[in-house]
Amino acid sequence: MHGVGLVRGINVGPTTRVAKQQLVDAFEEAGLVDVRTFLASGNIVFDADRAPGESERRAVEAGIEARSGVAARVLLITEQEFRRIADANPLLDAGDDFSKLVVTFVGADLPDGVKVPPSDELAPELVRLGTRAVYQWCPLGVSKSKLPASFWKSVGEVATGRNWRTVLKLLEELDTRN
Known part of the structure; x- marks a missing residue:
């Protein structure tokens, strides 16, 4: 299953910087694979065994904050949606x-x-x-x-x-x- 991750409000100012690798690592740690980022503002495409739910969303948010210090909200959307x-x-x-x-x-x-x-x-x-x-x-x-x-x-x-x-x-x- 393919999906899209949309991270809100990152890389729009000096206090919201999240490196590409930090994003990839946060998504992978949440169980998502073949993670690729696009542009600099929180656009991710990934694969997963099943549609990601609330636990994966929260894990990605926690992973981003742990790695970068930036608290950002995340949407995980299936390709179909x-x-x-x-x-x-x-x-x-x-x-x-x-x-x-x-x-x-x-x-x-x-x-x-x-x-x-x-x-x-x-x-x-x-x-x-x-x-x-x-x-x-x-x-x-x-x-x-x-x-x-x-x-x-x-x-x-x-x-x-x-x-x-x-x-x-x-x-x-x-x-x-x-």
């Missing part, structure tokens, strides 16, 4: 700059009652909800997103975003494993 989330992206026609098209993966199904603010409050940004993802088109740039912190708190405990270019790179790597 990662592809389903990517295939469900309703905003692929919103624009052609894939650095401004973002998929935020969440650790569980979005809770009932999660509401996107009215479109006139977000414009020109577009936001759509999936089952385990939030899709955003941020034409002014991700750093200028108008989604309030209260929205992000409502989506769940673990969430981490990737721009569409990164999603495509992870899909390419998964393709090489099949």
Whole structure:
């Protein structure tokens, strides 16, 4: 079984540095194999005998902190689920700059009652909800997103975003494993 690991908030500043080998070691110690990292911001593809669960997720988080001193949240997603989330992206026609098209993966199904603010409050940004993802088109740039912190708190405990270019790179790597 192939899977994707997404580590939240590492290597985005001097206090969140985690070396590639520290990531690989943390994933391998949690029982995941053929671990490969991509880019510098916590994108991992791995293999496993079975779908990783909560114990593996916690083990990876503990391993990263023990090795680097950085406490980071981790999502472990099966290849099938990662592809389903990517295939469900309703905003692929919103624009052609894939650095401004973002998929935020969440650790569980979005809770009932999660509401996107009215479109006139977000414009020109577009936001759509999936089952385990939030899709955003941020034409002014991700750093200028108008989604309030209260929205992000409502989506769940673990969430981490990737721009569409990164999603495509992870899909390419998964393709090489099949």
